[in-house]
Amino acid sequence: xxxxxxxxxxxxxxxxxxxxxxxxxxxxxxxxxxxxxxxxxxxxxxxxxxxxxxxxxxxxxxxxxxxxxxxxxxxxxxxxxxxxxxxxxxxxxxxxxxxxxxxxxxxxxxxxxxxxxxxxxxxxxxxxxxxxxxxxxxxxxxxxxxxxxxxxxxxxxxxxxxxxxxxxxxxxxxxxxxxxxxxxxxxxxxxxxxxxxxxxxxxxxxxxxxxxxxxxxxxxxxxxxxxxxxxxxxxxxxxxxxxxxxxxxxxxxxxxxxxxxxxxxxxxxxxxxxxxxxxxxxxxxxxxxxxxxxxxxxxxxxxxxxxxxxxxxxxxxxxxxxxxxxxxxxxxxxxxxxxxxxxxxxxxxxxxxxxxxxxxxxxxxxxxxxxxxxxxxxxxxxxxxxxxxxxxxxxxxxxxxxxxxxxxxxxxxxxxxxxxxxxxxxxxxxxxxxxxxxxxxxxxxxxxxxxxxxxxxxxxxxxxxxxxxxxxxxxxxxxxxxxxxxxxxxxxxxxxxxxxxxxxxxxxxxxxxxxxxxxxxxxxxx
Numbered sequence: 384x385x386x387x388x389x390x391x392x393x394x395x396x397x398x399x400x401x402x403x404x405x406x407x408x409x410x411x412x413x414x415x416x417x418x419x420x421x422x423x424x425x426x427x428x429x430x431x432x433x434x435x436x437x438x439x440x441x442x443x444x445x446x447x448x449x450x451x452x453x454x455x456x457x458x459x460x461x462x463x464x465x466x467x468x469x470x471x472x473x474x475x476x477x478x479x480x481x482x483x484x485x486x487x488x489x490x491x492x493x494x495x496x497x498x499x500x501x502x503x504x505x506x507x508x509x510x511x512x513x514x515x516x517x518x519x520x521x522x523x524x525x526x527x528x529x530x531x532x533x534x535x536x537x538x539x540x541x542x543x544x545x546x547x548x549x550x551x552x553x554x555x556x557x558x559x560x561x562x563x564x565x566x567x568x569x570x571x572x573x574x575x576x577x578x579x580x581x582x583x584x585x586x587x588x589x590x591x592x593x594x595x596x597x598x599x600x601x602x603x604x605x606x607x608x609x610x611x612x613x614x615x616x617x618x619x620x621x622x623x624x625x626x627x628x629x630x631x632x633x634x635x636x637x638x639x640x641x642x643x644x645x646x647x648x649x650x651x652x653x654x655x656x657x658x659x660x661x662x663x664x665x666x667x668x669x670x671x672x673x674x675x676x677x678x679x680x681x682x683x684x685x686x687x688x689x690x691x692x693x694x695x696x697x698x699x700x701x702x703x704x705x706x707x708x709x710x711x712x713x714x715x716x717x718x719x720x721x722x723x724x725x726x727x728x729x730x731x732x733x734x735x736x737x738x739x740x741x742x743x744x745x746x747x748x749x750x751x752x753x754x755x756x757x758x759x760x761x762x763x764x765x766x767x768x769x770x771x772x773x774x775x776x777x778x779x780x781x782x783x784x785x786x787x788x789x790x791x792x793x794x795x796x797x798x799x800x801x802x803x804x805x806x807x808x809x810x811x812x813x814x815x816x817x818x819x820x821x822x823x824x825x826x827x828x829x830x831x832x833x834x835x836x837x838x839x840x841x842x843x844x845x846x847x848x849x850x851x852x853x854x855x856x857x858x859x860x861x862x863x864x865x866x867x868x869x870x871x872x873x874x875x876x877x878x879x880x881x882x883x884x885x886x887x888x889x890x891x892x893x894x895x896x897x898x899x900x901x902x903x904x905x906x907x908x909x
Contacts, residue, residue, distance in 0.1 A: 442591045
C-alpha cells in the first residue's frame with residue numbers, strides 16, 4: 384500500500400521537473416496597453432485566504448503569486464509559481480520546495496522561505512480575527528521548516544495523495560512575513576504581493592486598478608501596462624460588452640446574453656465555452672429551527688423538480704446539468720442511476736412531494752414560512768431563486784426571497800444569520816479531497832453549519848485509501864449522507880461562456896472558475 388502511494392506522489396512530483404510543452408501563441412505577445420474588464424460585485428475582503436467568491440479573486444489575483452499553480456494551457460497539470468521545483472520524500476511525508484531566487488514583493492523586499500512559512504502557518508492556524516476558509520486543507524501538515532532562504536519543507540503527519548492541490552490553489556496567496564508579523568489582519572485591507580501587477584487603487588462601488596510590476600519574476604511578463612476592473616451590474620456588463628466599452632468579462636454569459644453581444648460586436652468579440660466546476664446548491668441553516676430537523680430540510684429538497692426545471696433555466700442561465708456533489712462528467716461522480724435513488728433526484732415528483740408534505744406534517748410545520756437568502760447577482764442566482772419559491776409553493780410552503788450584495792450575503796452565510804440560502808461550491812480542481820472539504824463540520828465555507836462526525840470520518844477514509852473501488856464507495860457514501868440528511872441540496876452544475884474582445888490574447892479558459900486570473904500572460908493587439 385505504501386509503495387503505491389509513493390509511486391503516486393512521485394509521479395505528481397515528477398511533473399514539476401519534466402513538464403509538458405505548453406501551447407504557444409502563434410503571434411509574438413505585444414507589450415503595452417490597459418485591459419479593461421467588467422466585474423459584477425464588490426470584494427467583501429482583500430484577503431485571498433478569507434475569500435470564496437469571484438468578487439474577491441478577480442480583483443486581487445493579479446497582485447499575488449502562489450507556491451505552485453495550475454497551468455491553464457495544460458490544465459489540471461500543476462507547475463511551479465514562486466517555487467521553481469519540488470520533491471516528495473519516498474514515504475510521502477515531506478514536501479520540499481526550492482524557491483525562485485528572483486522573487487520580490489512590490490515594496491522591493493526579497494521574498495524568502497520565511498514568507499512561505501508565515502503564509503501557511505496563517506492558513507492552517509489562523510490567529511484570532513483572521514479567517515482561513517480552506518483551513519481543513521492543511522490538517523495533515525505537522526510542521527513547516529524554512530531550511531534556508533530558498534528552501535521550505537512541509538512535513539505531514541499522514542501521507543496525503545491530494546496534498547499538491549492546496550499548494551496550487553489560486554486562493555492561497557503568498558504574503559509578506561514582515562507584514563503579517565506587524566498585523567496578521569493586514570491582507571484584509573491592504574494589497575501587497577509578488578504578482579505581475581502592483582495595486583493602484585480601489586474606488587469602492589466603481590473600479591479597481593493595477594499597474595505593471597517591473598520586478599516580476601517571469602521574464603517578459605506582464606505584457607500589459609495595467610488593468611482596470613470596472614464594477615458593473617449584470618445588465619450593465621452586457622450593455623458594455625455589446626457597446627465595446629470594456630474588453631471583456633470573465634463572468635458567465637447565458638445563451639441569450641451571448642447572442643446579444645455577438646449580434647452587436649460580430650467578429651470583434653470572441654467567445655470561449657467550457658464546462659464549469661461550479662455548482663449552485665441550497666444550504667439550510669442546521670443551527671436554526673426548524674432547519675435543525677432533517678425532516679424539514681429533506682422535505683424542501685424533495686419538493687424541487689430538478690428535471691422539469693432544467694429546461695427553462697438552461698435557456699436563460701448557464702445552469703446546464705443535474706448532478707451530485709462531484710462534477711457530473713468527472714470520473715468519480717455518482718452515476719445518474721445511483722443519484723436517482725437519493726432524495727430529490729428521483730423521476731416521480733408526485734410521490735416526492737407527497738413525502739415532502741408528510742415529513743413537514745410529522746415535523747409540526749405543515750405550513751412552513753421562511754426567508755430564502757440570495758445574491759443580487761442576476762444570472763443565474765435570481766431566476767433559480769424564483770424557481771425554488773414556486774416549487775415550495777406546490778407543497779404549501781411560503782418562502783420570501785431577500786437579495787444581498789456579495790459582502791453582506793457571505794457575512795450572513797458564515798455568521799449563520801439566515802434560514803435557507805442559494806449557495807455555491809467552486810473548487811479550483813475536481814479532486815474530491817478538495818471538493819468535499821466544503822461539507823465538513825467546522826469548514827470555513829460550510830455555511831450549513833452542520834455537525835456530523837460521520838462526514839469527517841468518511842472524508843478522512845476516502846483521502847487515505849489507495850483502493851480506487853473503495854474510494855469511490857466512500858465518496859458515494861459521503862455524498863449520500865449529505866443529501867439524505869439534506870444539510871445541502873445539490874441543484875445544478877454550470878457551463879461557462881466568457882466574452883473577450885478579439886484584441887485580447889493569451890487568456891485560456893479552463894473548467895475552473897478561478898484559474899488563470901493573474902493576467903500575467905495576457906496581451907493586447909490594438
